[in-house]
Amino acid sequence: MNLPLKGMNIMVTREKKQAEPISNLIRQYGGVPIEIPLLIYDWIDQPSNRLAFEQLDEFDWLFFTSVNGVRYFIKSIEAYGLSLDHFHSVQIGAVGKKTSEKLKEYGFTVDFEPTIYTAEYMGDEFLRQHHPKKVLLVRGTLSRPTLPEFFTEQNIPFSSVTVYATRVNVDIKNELINELKSNTIHVLTFMSPSTIEAFFQLGKEEIDENTLGRLCICIGTTTRKKAEEMGFQRILIPENFTGVSMIHRLVDHMDNRKGIKHE
Template identity: 45%
Template sequence: MIAPLRSKKIIVTRENAGGKIFSKKISQYGGIPIEVPLLRIDCDDRDENRRIMKQLDHFDWFIFTSANGVEYFFKLANKHQISHEILNAKNIAVVGEKTNQKLKKYGYSADFVPTVYDANTLSKEFLAKFQNPGEILLIRGNLSRDVLPSELKKANLSFTSLYVYKTTINFKSKNLLNEILQREFDFITFTSPSTIDAYFELSGYLVDKPCVCIGTTTENKAREKGFSTILTPKVFTVDAMIDIIIDYINKKEHI
């Protein structure tokens, strides 16, 4: 039986931890992952965070905008000896199911998940359902989009941003990226607009291979940068990215 990905070579630009998970899935479907982590993610332990972490009782809602936000929130909580039990009395919203799955690993489950896994839908549906949510803590990264803060401001809601991780360009991957781009490959994948920005910072040129984006925000960035063949799944997950690659391969082979 022919494996669904048919030994296609797929560049994975996600940061190391997330990239390895993505690569494993690609291998399981018969593809050949090529890991080139274009970003690095580190815990953000700025002084302001320590102050906010000591005042978690003040908030009614915690909103996690990514799975990384969940992971690094708990890393900070552990570092500063903040009890995980603090979340038991809170309402929790997450941007999507992957973020909720990460939350469940720590023993919690979201009270609110939007129907489409992006910040635009989260802000629209959350504000429609909860007109008076009380004090909100946005748990995010330094490169998170301003959609949620902007919409919360428009609604005159009180919120605080807690930046638990910082994303930076992984300059150590520059030589590897440019070497890989000279070889034969079939697809390049991007799981955030930041990975696309990092790609052009490190390589500086466009490739004519299909570009697979995790969601519409990343797709818009890819279009802005000039990619012509862009594949974006309707569900914004890594698994759905693999599904759309398989669909593309099948359609190409039946032309």
């Protein structure tokens, strides 16, 4: 059996729950996942969110840009005692395959998913296919401003609900420092620009040229840009912007180095 990641220690920086399929795939290919969740997510409960959900009949579209947005949206609905049936009258937009899958787990039909998983492309493609009257964006505290700016520029009425907060996992600092000191990590994985910022905030005392020279895999173009800005020199991104696709991209990279061709 081909084990292209055999002997490789791969740092998985995603939250524990979301890290599992990535870690399992790394093991499947012979590698060793080192789970260092750099970010923590907390539900936000505020009166404006409840009011927006109760007045959903004002909107004809709901937009989600992350799995966490879906997760904490559902938590909000349950906490406010609302029925999910109340939301099936609106159309749903989702950035990314995993976001769509999470919505479908809860019985939602995804009416729009972009062919390229970026917020920039999503806005343009969305307007070529649909003509929204008013949009509700479901966001986190560190969600990028791309879609709000796009809808503003296009004069499309919208509101935002911020359902979760993202914060740096300071409790993991010592573990991260120890891993960097050991100098045994072969590959780093980054799921967002925020993850890279947390990596430098927590590990700055041990980050050096050796660290920046390690192979890192970024989930998409925006994260790659951040990695480049921070000085990383060897960067891969997958064709599809998902965590599992990141590992498949790494496997292809290692196989190519070894001259292995897939039929």
